[in-house]
Amino acid sequence: MDLNRYFGEFTSRDWQTSDVATVRIAVIGLGEFARERALPAIRDAQFCEATVLVSGSPQKAADLSSTLAIDRVIDYEAYHAGEAAEAYDAVYIATPPAFHLEYAETAAQLGKDILCEKPLAATFKGAERMVDVSTDVVLMTAYRLRTEPAIRRMREAIRDGVIGKPVQIHSGFSTQILEYTDPESWRLDPDIAGGGALMDLGVYPLNTSRFLLDADPVAVSAETTSSGPPFDLVDEHAAVQLTFPEGETASCTASFNAHPDSRLHVLGTDGQLLLRFPFGGDVSQEIIIERGETHAHYTGPPVDEVCEEFDYFAHCIHTEIECECDGEEGRTDLRIIEAAYTAAETSTQVSL
Template sequence: MFDTTLAAAGERDWDTGAVEEPVRIATVGCGNYARNVSIPAMAEGAYATPAVVVSGDPDTRASLADEFGVTALDYDAYAAGAATDEYDAVYVATPNRLHLPHAETAADHGKHVICEKPLEATVDRADRLVAACDAADVRLMTAYRMQTDPVVRRVREFVADGGIGDLQRAAGDFTFPVLGGSAGPDQWRLDRRLAGGGALYDVGVYPLNTARFVAGDDPTAVSATVRSPDPAFDEVDQHVDFRVEFGGEDGWVGNFSASFSGHPNTSLELLGSDGRVAVRSAFEPGADREVTVETPDGTLTVAGAGADETVAEFDYFAHAVATDAPIEPDGADGLVGVRTLAAVQEASASGGRVEL
C-alpha cells in the first residue's frame, strides 16, 4: 500500500551528502515570490545559500541586503560582472521574456543557472537559452519545484511500481486569482510579450509538468480551449482547458486546466487500471498535501503530508552542481514544457489537434 511508500516522504533520494561547501546563489529578479519564498528557502537549506541579489528597486535591494546579509546589485552591475567572485550560480526569477538575457549573462560569467519555468516566453528564445548554457559548459536546471517535492516523488515511485496498474488518465487544475492580491492589472503576467501567455504559462505548467514527471512520459499531441471574458485579460488567456496525449495510441491522456480567476485550487488526479491517486493542495508552495489512494486493497487518505519542496529544490540544484550529479529537470526537460505550451496555444487558435 501507499502508506509504506509514504513512510519515506521526507527522504531525499538524490542526496549523497557529499557537499563540502554551500553553493552561493545570486538571485536575479526579486519579485514577491523570490523575496518571500525562494530566497528564504535558500537560506534555510543545507547546500544552497543566498549570496547576491539583483533588483532594479533600491528599496528591495536595501531590504534584502539587510535581512539576508547579501550583496545587492542593480541589473547594469550584474551585466557588467560585478561581484562575480561572490556567487557560484544564478537563479533567474525575472518575467519570462527576460530569462534569456539574464541566463546568457550568467553563462558568460561561467555561472550555473537555475531558471524559473517556463524557460522563456517563446520556443526560439528557450532554445537559445539552453544553447547558451551548453556552449558555456554550465549546468542548467529548469525550476520545476514539484519534481523535488518528497510527496510527488513518492507518488511517482508508487505509480512506477504498478500501484494503480496501467496509467490511463490524469486530471489537474491550478486556479490562481491573479488580480486578488496587491498586484493590479498592470502586472507583467497580463503582458503577453513579457509572459508568453497567461494562466497557461504561469500556472498551467504545474499540472502538465507534474503529471509528465510522475508518469515519465512526454506529450505527443494537444488540443485546447481558451476563454478570456474579462477585458483585463485581453492579451492573455484567463481560462484554459487543454487535453494532452502521452505515449501514442496505447498511451494515456491528461485533461488539465488553469485559470487566472475563480476560487483558488490546486489538484492532481491519476487514474489507472487498478487504482487512483488524488492530491489536494498539490502545487501550493510548502503546503501540506492531502493524498488519497484507492486500490483493490482499500482506500487510504493521508493528510498533512509534505515538506518544503522549495528548500529541496535549491538543495537539489546545489547538490547537483557541487557533485556533478544529473539534473532531471534540465534544459531539455524545460524545452519540452515550452514546446508543449506553444502547441496548446496553436491548438486553441486553430481549434484543432496539434501533434508534437
C-alpha cells in the first residue's frame, strides 16, 4: 500500500467544487480570537470579505475598522434592530457562548447565514433552539479542524482501511489559561461559558473523534477535577471516554492548567496515525502513517485553518454541498458534553 499518496496533494481542498461569489460578513464580537485570527483570515480568504463590525466597545471597533478598512461599525442594539443589514450577507458570531443564540436568532430573522463559534451555545437547549430557528439559512458550527488538510487526509486514510479497523483514539488539548486571561474571565464563569476545560477545549478532540470515525458515540463516561479558585466553578481538568457503535473508543482529555500541548493518535488493527499539535490553531502538518512495516512521515507548510473555514462556509452558502459541520453537529456535541458532565457527577457511564 502506497502511504505517500496521501501527501501528493496534501493541501488540496477536496470539498471545493467551484469558485463562488464573495460573501460579505458581519463580525459579531471583537474578542482576541476575532481580532487576531478571524479577521485576518477573512481578509486573506478567497471567497469572504468583512464589511461590518458589531461590538459593544466603540473604540476597539473603530481602531479595527480603520486598520482593516471596514466602513460600517455598529453596536449590538443596532444589529438587533437590523441596521446595516444591507451591507452583509452572513454573520460570524464570536461572542461568549451564552450570547450566541440571541445573535443567531436575529441573523435568522434577517435571512442571514450564520457561522457560529464553538461551542454552539452554552447549553444543549440553547443549541436546540439555534438549530430550530435557523432552518431557512445556513448554520455552520466553527469546527475549523474539519476543513484542515491534515485532519481530512487522516479521515481519508481511515476510510481507505490503511490502518485496518479503528480501535482507539487518544487525543488531548491542554493550556495554561491564566497566562492569557485573568481569573475573572468569562471562560471561568459556567453561566457564560457553559462549562470549563471540557466545554472550551475538550470539544476539539471530541468532535474530531466523531469526524474521523464518521459515527456518534453510544455511551460516555468522564471525570472532572478542579484544584480550587479560580477554577472552583468549572472543570479545571477533564477526561472523557466515548464508546462508539462498533466498539471503538475515544479517550479525550482537556486541561485549563497544564503544560500547553495537543495531540491526536488513531490506533487501528493494522496500523496507526499520529498528528502533533492538531488543536492549537496552527497545525504543523507533521503527520505519521504506519501500516505494518511501512512508515510514512510528512511535514509540510502550515495551512491557515481559519481561512479554510471561512472559504468553506462561503462555499456551503453558494453550492449544493452538504455542510459537514452544521448546527446539528454543534448540537450533538453539546448533548454528549452534558452527558459527560452527568457521568462525572454520578460516577456512572451514561448511555447516549
